[in-house]
Amino acid sequence: MSTTAIEQLTITQIAGLRATQIGAISSTGIGLFSTSEIAAMTPTQLVGLVRVQLRALSTAQVAALTPTQIGAFTPEQIGNFTSTEINALTGTQFAAVTGPQIGALTYQQLNNFADTRIGALTPAQLTGLTTTQISGLSATAIAPITTSQIDALTPAQIAGFTTTQIAGMTQDQQDALVRAVS
Numbered sequence: 001m002s003t004t005a006i007e008q009l010t011i012t013q014i015a016g017l018r019a020t021q022i023g024a025i026s027s028t029g030i031g032l033f034s035t036s037e038i039a040a041m042t043p044t045q046l047v048g049l050v051r052v053q054l055r056a057l058s059t060a061q062v063a064a065l066t067p068t069q070i071g072a073f074t075p076e077q078i079g080n081f082t083s084t085e086i087n088a089l090t091g092t093q094f095a096a097v098t099g100p101q102i103g104a105l106t107y108q109q110l111n112n113f114a115d116t117r118i119g120a121l122t123p124a125q126l127t128g129l130t131t132t133q134i135s136g137l138s139a140t141a142i143a144p145i146t147t148s149q150i151d152a153l154t155p156a157q158i159a160g161f162t163t164t165q166i167a168g169m170t171q172d173q174q175d176a177l178v179r180a181v182s
Contacts, residue, residue, distance in 0.1 A: 001025055006032050011040045019048030027056035035064035043072030051080040059088035067096035079104030083112035094120060099128030107136025119144040123152035131160030139168045150176035 006029045014037050022045050030053045038061045046069055054077055062085045070078075070093050078086075078101040086109060089097070094117060102125045110118070110133055118141055126149060134157055142165055150158075150173060158180050166174060 001029060003029060003032065009037070011037055015040060015042070015045075017045060019045050021048070022046070023048035023050050023053070025053070027052045031056050031058065031061075033061065035060050039064040039066060039069075041069065043069055046072060047074065047077070049077060054080045054085075055082055057081075057085060059084060062088045063090065063093075065089075065093060067093055070094075071096040071098060073101065075100045075104035079106070079109075081109075083109050087113065087117065091120065095122070097125060099125050101128065102126070103128030103130055103133070105133065107133045111136070111138045111141045113141065118142075119146060119149075121149060123149070126152050126157075127154075129153070129157055129160075131157060134160030135162055135165075137165065139165070142169060142173075145173065147172050147176035151180055153180055155181050 001024070006025065014033070022041070030049070038057075046065075062081075070089065075098075078097065086105070102121070158177055161177065166177065169177070
């Protein structure tokens with residue numbers, strides 16, 4: 001589909017596109033969609049977005065996504081978001097990210113979370129963290145983790161913390177680790 005054709009699409013026409021048709025649009029073409037057009041896409045359509053398209057979304061386009069749309073992305077799709085795109089999510093949008101979607105993020109993406117993102121992870125979202133992700137967290141990423149969040153981690157997840165990470169934790173965080181594995 002040409003740039004001109006994409007620019008002339010109406011919201012009604014976009015709503016009629018199948019996921020495969022969405023997936024066939026160039027990343028440049030996806031960048032031409034207005035925030036209203038992005039917000040009007042159905043979760044079924046958004047599943048058609050591929051890596052290059054997801055990485056081409058502007059922060060304004062990401063901010064236009066509804067929590068329902070965010071929750072509908074596959075873990076792989078969320079894992080393809082850039083750190084900038086993830087940090088562009090509002091608190092309401094971020095609350096819609098599922099545990100499996102969190103599990104698809106790299107530890108680099110997690111380390112680039114704003115402090116408020118780490119502190120806002122719910123127990124359900126924390127279940128998605130892998131030991132690889134946990135062992136790769138920086139001291140800055142670990143600092144805002146609350147004792148309630150540590151209490152929600154499984155013993156297997158806690159085993160992912162390195163001795164260096166544990167040494168850099170507050171006494172309250174260390175106490176929570178001990179409680180969680182006891």
